[in-house]
Structure formats: C-alpha cells, structure tokens
Amino acid sequence: xxxxxxPGCTLKTKAKDLDIYARSSAEALxxxxxxxxxxxxxxxxxxTAQDEIATKLSAVRTLMSARDEGTDLVTVCAACHNVIxxxxxxxxxxxxxxxxxxNYLQAEAxxxxxxxxxxxxxxxxxxxxxxxxxxxxxxxxxxKIAAYYGCLLLRPSSVxxxxxxxxxxxxxxxxxxxxxxxxxxxxxxxxxGSYFAVTDKSIAKRNSSKFVDSSEKNGAEMILTACPxxxxxxxxxxxxxxPVVYFTELLAEALxxK
Amino acid sequence: MQKIGVFICWxxxxxxxxxxxxxxxxxxxxxxxxVYSADYQxxxxxxxxxxxxNAIKEKGLTGVVVCSCSPRMHEATFRKAAESCGLNxxxxxxxxxxxxxxxxxxxxxxxxxxxxxLMRAAVAKVNLNQSLTAGKSDVVKRALVIGGGIAGIQTAIxxxxxxxxxxxxxxxxxxxGKMSQLDKTFPTLDCAxxxxxxxxxxxxxxxxxxxxxxxxxxxxxxxxxxxTARIKKKPRYVNEALCTGCGICAEKCPSRKSKNEFNEGMxxxxxxxxxxxxxxxxxxxxxxxxxxxxxxxxxxxxxxxCTAKAIDFNQKEQIIEEKYGxxxxxxxxxxxxxxxxxxxxxxxxxxxxxxxELERLMNxxxxxxxxxxxxxxxxxxxxxxxxxxxxxxxxxxxxxPYCSKICCMYTAKHSxxxxxxxPDTEVYVFYIDVRTPxxxxxxxxxxxxxxxxxxxxxxQVGKIVNDGGKLIVHGSDxxxxxxxxxxxxxxxxxxxxxxxxTAKSVATMLTASIDTNNFFTEAHPKLRPVESPTAGVFLSxxxxxxxxxxxxxxxxxxxxxxxxxxxSKDQLTCNPCVAGSNELLCNGCSSCEKVCPYGAIxxxxxEVRRGDFRRVAFVNEAVCQxxxxxxxxxxxxxxxxxxxxxxxxxxxxxxxxx
Numbered sequence: 001x002x003x004x005x006x007p008g009c010t011l012k013t014k015a016k017d018l019d020i021y022a023r024s025s026a027e028a029l030x031x032x033x034x035x036x037x038x039x040x041x042x043x044x045x046x047x048t049a050q051d052e053i054a055t056k057l058s059a060v061r062t063l064m065s066a067r068d069e070g071t072d073l074v075t076v077c078a079a080c081h082n083v084i085x086x087x088x089x090x091x092x093x094x095x096x097x098x099x100x101x102x103n104y105l106q107a108e109a110x111x112x113x114x115x116x117x118x119x120x121x122x123x124x125x126x127x128x129x130x131x132x133x134x135x136x137x138x139x140x141x142x143x144k145i146a147a148y149y150g151c152l153l154l155r156p157s158s159v160x161x162x163x164x165x166x167x168x169x170x171x172x173x174x175x176x177x178x179x180x181x182x183x184x185x186x187x188x189x190x191x192x193g194s195y196f197a198v199t200d201k202s203i204a205k206r207n208s209s210k211f212v213d214s215s216e217k218n219g220a221e222m223i224l225t226a227c228p229x230x231x232x233x234x235x236x237x238x239x240x241x242x243p244v245v246y247f248t249e250l251l252a253e254a255l256x257x258k
Numbered sequence: 259m260q261k262i263g264v265f266i267c268w269x270x271x272x273x274x275x276x277x278x279x280x281x282x283x284x285x286x287x288x289x290x291x292x293v294y295s296a297d298y299q300x301x302x303x304x305x306x307x308x309x310x311x312n313a314i315k316e317k318g319l320t321g322v323v324v325c326s327c328s329p330r331m332h333e334a335t336f337r338k339a340a341e342s343c344g345l346n347x348x349x350x351x352x353x354x355x356x357x358x359x360x361x362x363x364x365x366x367x368x369x370x371x372x373x374x375x376l377m378r379a380a381v382a383k384v385n386l387n388q389s390l391t392a393g394k395s396d397v398v399k400r401a402l403v404i405g406g407g408i409a410g411i412q413t414a415i416x417x418x419x420x421x422x423x424x425x426x427x428x429x430x431x432x433x434x435g436k437m438s439q440l441d442k443t444f445p446t447l448d449c450a451x452x453x454x455x456x457x458x459x460x461x462x463x464x465x466x467x468x469x470x471x472x473x474x475x476x477x478x479x480x481x482x483x484x485x486t487a488r489i490k491k492k493p494r495y496v497n498e499a500l501c502t503g504c505g506i507c508a509e510k511c512p513s514r515k516s517k518n519e520f521n522e523g524m525x526x527x528x529x530x531x532x533x534x535x536x537x538x539x540x541x542x543x544x545x546x547x548x549x550x551x552x553x554x555x556x557x558x559x560x561x562x563x564c565t566a567k568a569i570d571f572n573q574k575e576q577i578i579e580e581k582y583g584x585x586x587x588x589x590x591x592x593x594x595x596x597x598x599x600x601x602x603x604x605x606x607x608x609x610x611x612x613x614x615e616l617e618r619l620m621n622x623x624x625x626x627x628x629x630x631x632x633x634x635x636x637x638x639x640x641x642x643x644x645x646x647x648x649x650x651x652x653x654x655x656x657x658x659p660y661c662s663k664i665c666c667m668y669t670a671k672h673s674x675x676x677x678x679x680x681p682d683t684e685v686y687v688f689y690i691d692v693r694t695p696x697x698x699x700x701x702x703x704x705x706x707x708x709x710x711x712x713x714x715x716x717x718q719v720g721k722i723v724n725d726g727g728k729l730i731v732h733g734s735d736x737x738x739x740x741x742x743x744x745x746x747x748x749x750x751x752x753x754x755x756x757x758x759x760t761a762k763s764v765a766t767m768l769t770a771s772i773d774t775n776n777f778f779t780e781a782h783p784k785l786r787p788v789e790s791p792t793a794g795v796f797l798s799x800x801x802x803x804x805x806x807x808x809x810x811x812x813x814x815x816x817x818x819x820x821x822x823x824x825x826s827k828d829q830l831t832c833n834p835c836v837a838g839s840n841e842l843l844c845n846g847c848s849s850c851e852k853v854c855p856y857g858a859i860x861x862x863x864x865e866v867r868r869g870d871f872r873r874v875a876f877v878n879e880a881v882c883q884x885x886x887x888x889x890x891x892x893x894x895x896x897x898x899x900x901x902x903x904x905x906x907x908x909x910x911x912x913x914x915x916x
Contacts, residue, residue: 166600166721184606186723186730214725 078227140179147171208238267301346389407435409799410588416818482794503540598656639747843896846873
C-alpha cells in the first residue's frame with residue numbers, strides 16, 4: 001500500500017511526535033508513505049470567504065502533486081486535513097473557486113478534485129482495518145484513555161465524511177484496537193478554544209478545561225488527540241494532570257516501534 | 259361537419275387581465291366547424307351557463323369548447339349545462355387558459371397567443387368527438403378502514419352507525435393506535451384511556467363493525483364501488499375463538515426480555531403477551547422471535563397453563579378476501595428516529611427521552627406506575643428541560659421541513675402536569691415559536707407560563723452532554739441574546755412526527771398519491787380535504803398531515819360522511835371514456851393485458867371474419883378506468899380510448915403545431 005503523505009508545518013516544528021510516529025507506525029503496518037514533494041503550508045485555516053482564492057492555492061498544489069503521483073493523499077494533522085479536504089471539495093463542487101484557482105496555477109492539467117484525501121485515522125480504520133491493527137499490537141496499552149476529537153476532524157461532516165460529528169466512535173475504536181479502554185467524556189467533539197490561546201486565554205481555558213475535567217472525573221489516565229493545537233490547549237490551558245499525547249505516539253508504542 | 263360554439267371566460271380578471279379574450283373569441287371564428295363564439299365575465303355563473311345553453315339551442319350547436327379554468331374545476335358544470343338542453347355532455351371540451359395560461363404568464367401578447375393555440379386544439383378535438391353514454395356499476399355496501407387508531411375507529415363507527423358494514427384492518431395486535439399510549443389529552447386534560455377505550459369497545463361490539471387485527475392489507479384491485487382486498491392475517495399462535503384474555507400465559511411466560519412496545523421499550527414483556535389491559539380484541543399473541551418454544555422446541559409453559567386451550571403453535575397465516583365499495587386510509591404516524599440528531603444525545607444518554615416516552619413514564623399503567631422517575635437511576639428529576647421542534651421545521655436531511663403541529667400543546671401539557679404533581683421540579687421549555695391556535699389552546703399554553711411558572715426560553719438547543727450524571731443543556735436565549743447552560747436531570751425531546759412507514763406501500767397499492775413527506779395527498783387542499791384523488795379512496799387522520807386528536811376525529815367523521823354518501827348509492831355512473839379494441843387490427847399479443855393496472859383486459863376467441871377465428875383483446879368496461887396505458891402499448895394500433903382516440907389526440911397536436 002502506497003500513499004502520498006502530507007505532514008504540514010507544525011509537524012516539522014512543534015508537533016514532531018505526531019509526524020515521526022505516524023511514519024514509524026505506518027512502516028510497521030506495511031504502509032508506504034511518500035512525502036509530497038516540495039509541499040507548502042496547507043493554508044493554516046480554511047477561509048469561508050468565497051472570493052478568497054490565494055489561501056487555497058497551496059492546498060491545491062499538494063492535491064495536484066498527489067494526483068500526479070497517482071496515489072491517495074494521507075494527512076495526519078487535524079487542521080491540515082480540514083483545510084486540504086475542504087479545498088478539495090471546493091475544487092470538485094465550487095466552480096467559482098476551481099476556475100480561478102486553475103486560471104492562477106496555469107497547470108498543464110487543470111485540477112478538478114480528483115485526489116482522494118484521507119486522514120491517517122481513516123487509513124487505519126478503512127484501509128488497514130482496526131482488527132488487523134489489534135493483531136499487530138505487541139505492547140497493549142492497558143490504560144483508560146479519553147479521546148478528544150476537537151472540532152476540525154469531523155466538521156463539516158458533509159465534507160469530512162469521517163464519522164458522526166455528534167456521536168463519533170473512530171478514536172474510541174482506535175483506543176480499543178491498541179488494547180486500551182476508551183473513556184467517553186463530555187465535550188469530546190467541541191472546540192478547544194483554538195487560537196484564542198493567543199488573544200484571549202480565558203476562552204481557551206474555559207473550553208479546554210471542561211473536557212479535561214470531565215475526562216479526569218470519568219477516570220481517564222491519559223488523553224489523546226489528533227490535533228497539535230488541541231494538544232497545546234489541553235496541556236497549557238486545560239490544566240490536564242494526566243498526559244496528553246498524539247494518537248500516533250500511542251500507536252507506535254503499541255506496535256513496539258517507539 | 260360539427261357546428262361548434264366557443265365560449266371564452268374572463269374569470270373576472272383572472273384570465274382577462276393577461277389574455278385578450280376578445281381576440282381569442284375572434285380567432286375562434288376562423289377555426290373549422292366553429293359557427294359561434296362569445297366571451298363573458300363569469301362563464302360558470304348562472305347567466306354564463308344560460309349564454310351557452312341559448313347558443314346551443316339557437317345555433318343548433320353540436321359541439322362546445324369552453325376556454326376557462328382547469329377541467330377539474332368546471333368541466334362537470336359545463337357538461338351538465340349542455341346536457342340540460344339535449345347535447346351529449348361528452349361533446350363539451352375545456353381549454354384550460356387559466357392555470358395553463360393566465361396564471362403562469364405575464365406577457366399579454368404571449369399569453370393570448372397560447373390561449374388561441376389551446377382553443378384551436380380543443381376545437382380540433384371536438385370536431386372528432388362522438389357522443390358517449392356512461393354505463394352503470396353496482397356499489398358494494400361495505401367499507402374498508404386501513405388502520406385502527408382513533409382516526410380509523412371514529413370513521414368506522416360513523417359509517418357503521420349509518421347502517422353500513424365496516425372492516426377495520428389493524429396491523430398491530432390491538433386497535434387504539436398512538437392515542438392509547440397517551441396519558442392525558444390537551445386542552446382539557448382528560449385521561450386518554452378514559453375517552454378512547456369506550457370508543458374501542460364500541461367498535462368491537464358494534465354489529466356492523468368487524469375488527470381484523472394483527473393483519474395487513476396485501477393487495478387491492480377493482481375500482482370505486484367495487485374494490486377487492488386481500489388481507490393477510492398474521493398468526494397469533496393463539497386461537498381467537500378460545501382465548502379469554504385472562505393473561506395467565508403472559509404471567510407464566512419465562513421469556514422476559516422483549517421490549518414492551520406499548521411502553522416504548524422502557525420495560526419488558528413476555529414472548530406471549532396482551533399489549534395492554536384495555537386491548538381490543540383482548541387476546542394474547544405470541545412473538546415467535548422471542549418464544550422459547552419456537553426457538554428451541556422446548557417450553558410450552560403457556561400451553562400447559564392455558565385453561566381455555568387456546569395456544570396453537572401451529573397456527574398459519576390466513577388470507578381473507580373481501581369486496582368493498584369504499585376504502586379509508588387511516589395509517590397514522592410515528593415519531594421520527596433521532597439517529598441524525600445526535601447533538602441532543604438521545605442514543606448516548608438514558609435520561610434524554612422522547613415526549614411519547616414521557617407519556618408512558620407519567621401513566622399509571624406505564625413502567626414506573628405513573629411516578630415520574632428518570633430512566634438511568636430511577637430517581638425523581640428536579641430539573642427538566644423540554645426541547646421543541648426536534649427534527650421539525652429544519653432544512654437538514656435528517657429534519658422534516660414541516661411543523662409537526664402537536665408538540666407545542668403536548669409540551670405545555672407535560673410541563674403543567676409535572677409542575678402540578680411535583681411542584682419542587684423546575685421546568686424549562688426551549689422553543690422556536692409557540693404555535694397554539696385552536697379553541698382554548700392559547701389559554702392553555704399561557705396557563706403553563708403564568709400559573710405554573712414554566713420557564714419558556716425562545717431559542718434552540720445546540721448540544722446536550724452528560725457530565726457526571728447531569729445533563730448539561732447548551733441553548734440560546736434569543737430574547738436575552740445570551741447563551742444558556744442548564745444542568746438538567748431529565749431532557750424531553752419533542753420529536754417530529756412522520757407518516758407510518760407503511761404509508762408508501764399503501765399509497766402504491768391504492769394508486770393514491772403521497773407528497774414528498776409521504777403524507778397522503780387530498781383531492782383538493784381546501785375543498786376536498788378527506789378524499790384522495792383516487793375515486794373511492796378517503797383519508798382520515800394524520801396520514802394526510804399532522805393533526806391533534808380533535809382535528810383527527812373531525813376529519814375521521816368527515817371521511818365517514820363521504821363514504822356513506824358513496825355507499826348510499828346503489829349504482830355509480832361509470833366513466834364512458836374507456837378503452838376498446840378494434841378486433842380487425844388486434845393480433846392477440848397480450849401486450850395490453852400486461853400493462854393494464856386494473857385487470858380490465860382479457861382475451862376471447864372470436865370469429866372476426868367468416869371462418870376466421872382469432873384470439874382478441876376484450877375490455878371489461880366496468881373495470882377499465884381509462885388510463886390509456888394499453889393504447890400506447892398496443893403495437894398494432896388496435897386499442898383506442900373513447901373520448902381520447904389516437905385520432906383526436908393527433909388532431910390536437912396538429913392544431914397546436916399549425
């Protein structure tokens with residue numbers, strides 16, 4: 001199994017663990033991740049302004065390169081995944097955006113959303129299968145773990161199509177696959193406070209701590225997430241007393257490649 | 259050659275404001291066969307009809323074209339007028355220049371041109387019209403009511419009281435429907451069982467009513483006045499003639515894990531059970547999916563304990579075939595499934611319940627014996643949040659676009675009953691709008707707010723989470739323009755209602771139409787609200803649209819009056835526009851028989867010419883509904899429809915394309 005792989009800027013700086021362990025786990029599971037050549041920032045935040053094209057161009061370049069490689073594109077950062085998948089949807093369904101983006105890029109073959117974008121979690125669930133992961137686990141993580149989805153991983157659900165945005169199970173199923181016990185906490189699919197971490201800490205604190213408190217009250221010994229910003233907020237502003245880790249790190253540990 | 263008169267109606271300004279009626283009248287005179295034309299302000303009025311009648315008499319007209327509204331409105335009026343002065347009614351044709359022209363066009367030039375074209379087509383047709391005589395068909399004096407909820411029961415009682423036989427076919431083991439599950443009814447707060455069960459008993463004991471419970475209508479053939487229904491009676495595994503309804507079997511049954519449908523699955527029942535104490539018919543029924551005897555071959559405890567020897571594990575499905583003159587659809591509704599509305603956390607939290615579940619929790623025969631205890635820990639809830647419009651008035655695929663109509667009133671009822679019985683309970687109601695039109699309805703709602711201190715919050719709920727046993731309800735208060743967070747013990751969702759899932763197949767079976775929401779369509783939204791567009795098929799209750807009990811009962815009685823009106827006739831006038839086969843052209847290929855939805859076509863061997871015996875199609879004119887499917891299927895052009903012959907239709911097309 002060969003896939004184009006998009007790490008993203010944060011995974012090369014603040015969130016190296018998310019990237020490193022995704023790669024080592026994939027290798028252990030027999031999946032080849034080929035880093036997209038000369039990739040750029042995903043755009044950071046998906047802009048809902050209809051006439052804003054420039055911030056979508058870098059995502060289109062990544063999508064085009066995966067198309068030219070003839071492979072599906074795997075992402076791992078929840079924020080990058082959200083931007084790239086939504087831009088891909090625009091290129092498929094929004095004529096205004098796709099025409100302008102293609103006019104600007106002047107590529108030999110215009111891009112029309114041909115690439116299939118999947119998150120690393122979907123790679124685990126749909127391509128490899130949680131059952132097979134369970135078989136590959138060498139060191140079961142026997143802990144009670146609360147999963148934090150945040151907002152970007154699942155929404156908007158019509159575009160992301162990963163899981164039920166209000167009652168998801170993909171992370172809990174992942175937790176079970178690596179031998180741990182999932183703890184369902186309140187607010188697991190709400191926003192962590194996001195960039196308010198910079199402008200108004202009180203909002204980030206309020207949002208993150210609601211989830212952290214509920215998790216700890218429910219007996220979670222660990223929290224896992226797929227998003228660098230969520231990880232930062234839960235740790236710095238949520239006052240988590242239990243470890244907050246990336247899901248890829250736990251996967252690598254379970255597979256014995258950490 | 260015909261002598262045709264053309265009459266152009268202004269319809270006040272409805273037509274005349276967009277169509278130059280004078281020009282249409284003038285153009286008509288240039289059409290072949292037309293000897294007279296006139297325009298008039300209201301052709302349907304007494305004086306308008308006189309104008310037509312006089313012209314027929316004075317000009318000796320043999321055909322009439324009226325350019326007016328849809329033939330569904332006034333074709334019968336004008337045909338009757340023509341008939342009254344000796345003209346065959348089928349020599350009258352309507353050109354619809356209102357719905358098809360003036361109401362949908364703005365430009366007078368274009369509209370007038372189109373009106374002229376439609377007039378020309380109608381004239382071309384009338385030139386080929388022939389006098390037709392309608393036959394008669396007998397009326398079977400028995401009605402079928404599909405569904406035994408309050409709507410079906412009321413319709414059946416009213417028809418039976420008028421002296422006609424009625425069969426109620428109910429798919430569940432008992433009649434009573436949703437109303438039997440309700441605790442109290444708004445706005446008078448009388449107990450649902452107290453007012454419903456006498457009606458159930460009345461239906462059961464009425465000599466003219468037969469209740470065919472635990473049965474479904476499998477197929478219907480025939481036409482108005484003469485339907486034949488095949489009814490599938492599911493096996494109860496209990497002999498109906500012997501069972502006394504004592505309930506010993508249900509007590510002894512060791513299988514106790516089946517969800518009790520009557521209590522919305524909040525407690526369990528045995529594999530053999532009687533749905534509820536006042537069930538009609540009061541007979542036990544065995545659920546073979548749960549019965550140990552059916553699953554393992556061992557047990558039979560019920561059989562051993564039944565003193566009436568009524569248990570019959572070998573009972574088989576039965577088919578009942580019966581003829582009916584009229585059919586009433588009363589298939590009712592269900593609350594929607596809440597799968598797509600997970601923001602309310604219904605599937606994730608035991609203490610998020612639906613309003614129908616609350617009805618059972620408040621009812622003395624319910625799972626808690628009428629004491630309000632929340633499902634998770636059987637504790638008394640002290641703070642309750644009601645959420646209205648759950649799945650109603652929404653635009654997402656999981657939502658219904660319509661207002662479910664009953665929720666505002668039953669939520670006011672619930673909140674008041676709770677405040678009355680448990681004054682230490684705080685009650686909040688989230689609403690988009692409070693819609694309480696109806697006699698004594700708004701007063702009822704205001705009582706909840708003003709006398710019972712129920713907190714009404716204008717806004718919707720965005721999320722409900724379970725945080726350590728408390729349900730945290732996140733909503734918006736649009737009047738205060740702020741977010742509200744309430745830690746509730748119990749949340750009650752007013753789930754939207756939708757037609758019963760059988761509505762679609764029943765509609766197909768009866769060739770009655772349903773709308774995009776699967777509600778049955780009425781023949782006219784204002785003037786024929788209890789008839790379906792299919793002759794002989796009537797509508798009763800929520801199958802036609804959301805309704806409360808008073809409205810349902812009113813509509814049920816209205817449907818009964820329509821049925822009685824039909825059954826009181828000994829014979830019905832048939833539609834003479836039926837198919838007929840030209841035996842010289844027919845080659846007996848059977849194509850027409852295969853497409854006929856009414857089973858009107860059979861084959862006979864006939865001497866077509868001397869010594870030439872052939873198998874040819876034969877149309878039973880009493881059964882043919884004139885749909886025309888056979889005429890377009892016939893490869894040799896032998897089939898033709900009277901009043902709509904292929905020649906007439908081609909003449910119309912030619913006139914339009916001229």
